[in-house]
Structure formats: C-alpha cells, structure tokens
Amino acid sequence: MSLPANQLKEPSQESLPSNQLKESGVGIVCSDPDVVVELNVGGQFYTTTMGTLLKHPGSKFSQILSRSAKHYRDAQGRFFIDRPGTYFGPILDYLRTGKVPTECIPEVYHEAKFYQIHLLVKMLEDMPQIFGEQVARMQFLLGVPNYRENLEVLLHLARAEAVAMRLSKVVVCVVHTEEEEAKCVEPLHILEAKKTPVVKFGPWKAGPKTEDFVYCLEKDIKDQGYNVSIQRYHLNRNPYTCFWIFVFTWW
Structure with missing residues (x-):
C-alpha cells in the first residue's frame, strides 16, 4: 500500500532495486511509479504519484524529488515548490492525461518552461497565444534597432x-x-x-x-x-x- 510523502522513508541505495536508483543521473527519493507524492506548490496542495511526475525524462521533477533536495519540505513533509500553485494544476493534468491546457496559456507556458517539460513547451509554442507573441511580435521587435x-x-x-x-x-x-x-x-x-x-x-x-x-x-x-x-x-x-x-x- 502506498504511503503519503510525509510518511515515506528514504531507503538506502542498497535496499532499492537497481531500476529505482537513478533518474536522469539524479538519485530519486523513491522512483516506484506507484508511490503517492504530496506537493506544496506555492501554498496549494497536490497529490499525485511518482510515475506521473517522472513521466517526461529530463524534466525538473527529477531534481525536485532528488535526495539532494530533501530539505525542501514543508512542516508536514510535503515536497515544497516555490512557484505559483494556480498554474500547477494544468501542468499536473497534462502529466496525467496528456491533454494540452487551453486556459491561462501564457502563464502555463512559463511554468512548463520552468519545469522543463519540453514536449508541453513545444505544443504550447504552437498555440496562437504563444506563437503570436514569441514568434511573430517578439521576432519583429528584435529587428528594430535599440x-x-x-x-x-x-x-x-x-x-x-x-x-x-x-x-x-x-x-x-x-x-x-x-x-x-x-x-x-x-x-x-x-x-x-x-x-x-x-x-x-x-x-x-x-x-x-x-x-x-x-x-x-x-x-x-x-x-x-x-x-x-x-x-x-x-x-x-x-x-x-x-x-x-x-x-x-x-x-
């Protein structure tokens, strides 16, 4: 049975199976995909699984859940992320379902870049709100001297x-x-x-x-x-x- 994040014990490297020891070169607290993880994102609380958070290799979640970041916990033992909690919901929904967010696109885009979810970043850049700003308008302004x-x-x-x-x-x-x-x-x-x-x-x-x-x-x-x-x-x-x-x- 999976335990909440604040009840998880950090097993030694020797006690973990070899396929749970590393994720992108970072030692994960426990990379069992079924383990429940509790998060505190800017004061808003979320519950998910290791498998959901680590779905995209190379994302920042490997670093967030690593042994070296274990001191980034709140008083209840939840992993703390000092980012806007409001826009983490659409990020988490994407990780769970693969559905691209359709609201608050600029804000979600900035959060996807922070979490280094590269596939989501690319899909958001193809949406009109981001394409128009980043590709059309900003590229034009870069050509205006000074x-x-x-x-x-x-x-x-x-x-x-x-x-x-x-x-x-x-x-x-x-x-x-x-x-x-x-x-x-x-x-x-x-x-x-x-x-x-x-x-x-x-x-x-x-x-x-x-x-x-x-x-x-x-x-x-x-x-x-x-x-x-x-x-x-x-x-x-x-x-x-x-x-x-x-x-x-x-x-």
Whole structure:
C-alpha cells in the first residue's frame, strides 16, 4: 500500500532495486511509479504519484524529488515548490492525461518552461497565444534597432515629466524606412530648438507598418502597468505621420 510523502522513508541505495536508483543521473527519493507524492506548490496542495511526475525524462521533477533536495519540505513533509500553485494544476493534468491546457496559456507556458517539460513547451509554442507573441511580435521587435533601450528612455522621460502633474507627454518619432527618416530631419531640428525631448524608433528593414509598431510599443508600455494613450502629433499645425504623442495618466 502506498504511503503519503510525509510518511515515506528514504531507503538506502542498497535496499532499492537497481531500476529505482537513478533518474536522469539524479538519485530519486523513491522512483516506484506507484508511490503517492504530496506537493506544496506555492501554498496549494497536490497529490499525485511518482510515475506521473517522472513521466517526461529530463524534466525538473527529477531534481525536485532528488535526495539532494530533501530539505525542501514543508512542516508536514510535503515536497515544497516555490512557484505559483494556480498554474500547477494544468501542468499536473497534462502529466496525467496528456491533454494540452487551453486556459491561462501564457502563464502555463512559463511554468512548463520552468519545469522543463519540453514536449508541453513545444505544443504550447504552437498555440496562437504563444506563437503570436514569441514568434511573430517578439521576432519583429528584435529587428528594430535599440528597441528596449529606447523604450526605457521613453518611460524615464514620462516619469521625469510627471512631477506634480496628472499627465505627462512624450513625443515619439517612428520611422519605418530610410526615406521616412530623411523626411523627419527638419521637424526633429525644430523640436530640438524648442528643447522638446523626442524618442526615436527605427528604421527597420522588414515587418509591420508604422501603425503596427506603435501598437506594439503601446502594448509593452501597458504591460508594465502604465496608463497610456496615443495621438498624432501636429507640429506648427502640420501633421507629420512619423510623430506621435504618448500621454501618460498618473492619477
């Protein structure tokens, strides 16, 4: 009869059958597939079997259940994993049934990567939510020179302008091609003369149009918790399609 994890004794290497001694080169507490295992994942409790947890060779569960990790137990003797317990449920269901999760895909994807369940990671990467972000949008942004650095400058300016203000505004120049960049030279000089700070993005060689890039930029800003809206920038009443104003609302 299988015992709960907090009642399991750790047998010596000599007392275990040879097929239970190693899992991916790590000494497992007990790799009998029928042994019941109790887990504490971020304060949420789960009960499963060794066979379920060790179903995918090379996963992180070999390390979690190893002898060297035996001190990672809670007060009741459950194996403790310091990860979000909410998203462990879909991971465990996949290990039990092979059914790919359909909810909270980005969060489950990050957990599958942590637990190194490579087959699940691959299947989640083929789903629209992950494919669109990781393969389409992020791959495009990697081709925009200094994107992350310029994004940080934009946010720094927005915060600097927010002192004792409800709103702060930052002018952003987005140029898709070298031709557009050339057309922006004069208005950039005008803004410089007015001591108006401008953050410039582009040009980039291929990919979405300017409006799509602005959407990407807005998404990344909002994902960091900022309340931002966007409008076209009119310089001396002349609309320049490459210039935008990012308006941050603070309170």
